[in-house]
Amino acid sequence: MSDQIRSDVARLLGARIRALRTGLELSVVKLAERSGVSRRMLTQVELGQANPSVSTVDKIAGALGTSFAALVGVQDRPAPDGVEIWSTEEGSWAYLVNAVETPEATIELWTWHLVRGDRYRTGSAPGAPASMVHVTAGEVRVLAGGAETRIGERRSARIDADEERSFDAVTPVADFVWVVTIPRDAGPA
Missing domain, CATH: 2.60.120.10 (Jelly Rolls)
Incomplete structure (x- = not known):
């Protein structure tokens, strides 16, 4: 088993990463440089075509000035069971x-x-x-x-x-x- 996340969560994360990146007026190339994640992987994540590891999403989140928890929405309004x-x-x-x-x-x-x-x-x-x-x-x-x-x-x-x-x-x-x-x-x- 690997540290891959669930596909429905991966799609949600991709949409949120893209929205945050474009809101910060960052290109995929610039985000790749900041995060250390390849441009190709970033594009696949944003389009929901990749199932990234939690550590990959942590790198992307850090480069965007946020966190994995904020991207999945736990920090803003945690569900009773997470x-x-x-x-x-x-x-x-x-x-x-x-x-x-x-x-x-x-x-x-x-x-x-x-x-x-x-x-x-x-x-x-x-x-x-x-x-x-x-x-x-x-x-x-x-x-x-x-x-x-x-x-x-x-x-x-x-x-x-x-x-x-x-x-x-x-x-x-x-x-x-x-x-x-x-x-x-x-x-x-």
Whole structure:
């Protein structure tokens, strides 16, 4: 499994990214330069023809001076259960429950349900602080930079953001919350 987001969410994000980009009078080329995401990928995202990773959308959002949470609409009016961002046919899912924006960072609260055999992978976030994972049921295994961390039920762990990470359930199912802090860059130039 990858960190690809649901296709309906990807289409919503594409429309919001395009509206924000054009509102800032940025070309796709300029946004590509700012975000480090290729012009071709940006065009496909905006047209709803690509299913980008959460980390790709984070890069685009940062270059636009906003956040992933703001783009999906969680920050403005969070739904009681959040917004389902990722799911699998096997029954795993992830909801972005809420987010707080400060001048320095966006802090996101996620809730996850992983079925053994499914894996969620996410890219590295150099310079970001460690995230917090708290397991409410089952046991989760996190692989980061070649190191394995197992987090049992009612236990918490800090997960370094400098390495690519993957999450999977050790037990038949595992439920956990994940608090992620995404530092703001200096903002669009």
